[in-house]
Amino acid sequence: MTQLRPQEIVERALAASTVDGQVTYVTESSEANLRWAGNSLTTNGAMRSRQVVVISFVDGGAGMATGTVARTGTPDVAELVAASEQAARDAGPAEDAVALVSEVPPGAGDWDADAAETSIDVFAEFAPALGQAFGEARGREELLFGFAEHQLATTYLGTSTGLRLRHDQPTGRVELNGKSTDFGRSVWAGVGTRDFTDVSVADLAAEVQQKMAWSxxxxxxxxxxxxxxxxxxxxxxxxVVAYWSMGARDADEGRSVFARPGGGNRIGDRLARLPLTLRSDPAAPGLETAPFQAVGGSSGSASVFDNGMATPAVEWISEGVLTNLVRPRAWAQRTGAPATAAVDNLVLEDRxxxxxxxxxxxxxxxxxxxxxxxxxxxxxxxxxxxxxxxxxxxxxxxxxxxxxxxxxxxxxxxxxxxxxxxxxxxxxxxxxxxxxxxxxxxxxxxxxxxxxxxxxxxxxxx
Structure with missing residues (x-):
């Protein structure tokens, strides 16, 4: 079992299903990290992990119910499927029930490819530059603290409707703190990255140095x-706080800042005096993210029934005017409005x-x-x-x-x-x-x- 590829786990889980529908996804992750304190590297490490999520759908006569069970590592697939099906039988009808997604979204990925991997080698140029920054900070009698992390996560999602989707997601970040030796002054600089090729330690250190001088x-x-x-x-x-509050149902039912007084939502209202556009786009350069949904649980802004749903580019606020809210397919059908999926990136701009x-x-x-x-x-x-x-x-x-x-x-x-x-x-x-x-x-x-x-x-x- 430990040698099973993630695609094999998905296929075995789908084959073991005895109920009305199933979604299974496996996420293979590898991570490398560096941590430092007081101008010295303290730890470095590399990790690997696997998460398996099985979502079963059971029509008990009163309506479709769902059950989700997740395990880490390589679990007993038959036991996992059985647990998921029992969880669905024990649950009541799901109010977000709709037909499972069957249309293949753009960017479905190469299902047969191996999972992407990172390693400590991602820091090959970053680490020597960090060492130079340590030396320069010592010369100024300042201290540098922080960490750098890089993860590559590959998700394989399969459904009983025939979808087989794969996505590689690189995620990296650096946080650099500068402090005086008496810890009376503290400043910060940080950056996100996909692969560390665009991270300049010199620029981050210069930002910290400038803020330390200001302070x-x-x-x-x-x-x-x-x-x-x-x-x-x-x-x-x-x-991000505003984005996480953009559920259409909460707005339609009067529970959020995007609710219109007297009923309905504020789509069409001007929110910004400047021509600001708030948007998400899975293909945004440097911010690329999954072009389809993979979720283990339902909420006001996501639904397990929408697994595999395309997540195209969307403008939430267009030149200052609220244009869209996050709307799962079930709520879209209930309200007659278009379904709109959340995307895992966010851009605000005045063009x-x-x-x-x-x-x-x-x-x-x-x-x-x-x-x-x-x-x-x-x-x-x-x-x-x-x-x-x-x-x-x-x-x-x-x-x-x-x-x-x-x-x-x-x-x-x-x-x-x-x-x-x-x-x-x-x-x-x-x-x-x-x-x-x-x-x-x-x-x-x-x-x-x-x-x-x-x-x-x-x-x-x-």
Missing amino acids: QRRVDLPAGRYETLLPPSTVSDLM TATASPAEMIARTERGLLLTTLWYIREVDPQTLLVTGLTRDGVFLVEGGEVTGAVNNFRFNESPVDLLGRASEASRTERTLPREWNDWFTRAAMPMLRVPDFNMSSVSPAS
Whole structure:
């Protein structure tokens, strides 16, 4: 059994089915990582894993029910299928029941190919450059901390309707923290990548060095509303929150910020004063992701009945106007609206914007420049009000120049409300969400200028 290829597991599971339908997918993953602290590499490693997910569909007379069972490694396929079928028999009718997908989506992949693999060799050029950065930081009496990770995950998805789909997903990220030797100052830089060929350690280290220099002067400010420059990482964290709230059903039933007062959703409403477009595209350069769905459970924004459904490019907000919401096929059929699948990347852009972040800083008479946000939590789903903390550098801009670092703050803001108040956007660039990068790494965002960002209280965090 340990020698079974993932395709063989899928085929054996489908052949063992005794019920009305089945979806099985196997994800083969390999990962390599480096971690460092105090200007020294501390660990490196490589891992491999396998997850097998079987979803059974049983029509018990009252309606189609589903059961999902997942195992790691190479499980007893017959036992796994039987457990999934029993879970379906024990469940009640699924309200998202529709016919399983049978149409082959574009980009189905080479089913017979072996799973893609990464190794520690992915860091062949990165590691020596990191060593050089360590030496330079020591010379400045500064400390570097952080990690680099690369994963290659290949998913094989098969269904009782005949679909055989395969996708290779590379995912990489780097986070680099700079600290003073007394740990009184802390700054951050990060980047997402597919293969590390586009990662410049020198650029990341230079960004950290600049922020460390900015933070040598400390200025204490009270809570209040400040003109604030949100760099791409912070914008991505906020826009991911908005994206995760874009379920059509929640909006249609009045439970989200995208619900229209009095009933229905806000599609067609202007959300942004700038011509901002929020979009997802599985073929976006540098952000490529799966062109079909593979999900183990149903939610308001996904359905196990939609496994194998194509995930084409979609604009969620088009030049400031809400255009689409995430809508599984069952809810689409119930409401007469088109089905729209979530995609695992996100791009925000003002196609008329030409300024760089540096040029936006130079145009700031007095305001704050953030580095990252963290511990973001939802307060009110009706307005999508969230709270969180600034982290690793809040800088004061005066007369177009950064003049020092200020204390951290707790903030209270709605990402959707911010879109309506943002007064300027830079060119869009690839970025790494700081808060959400355990789950979401593929993002491209601009810097946004918000005239009155709400710093609700001073935070003692460093």
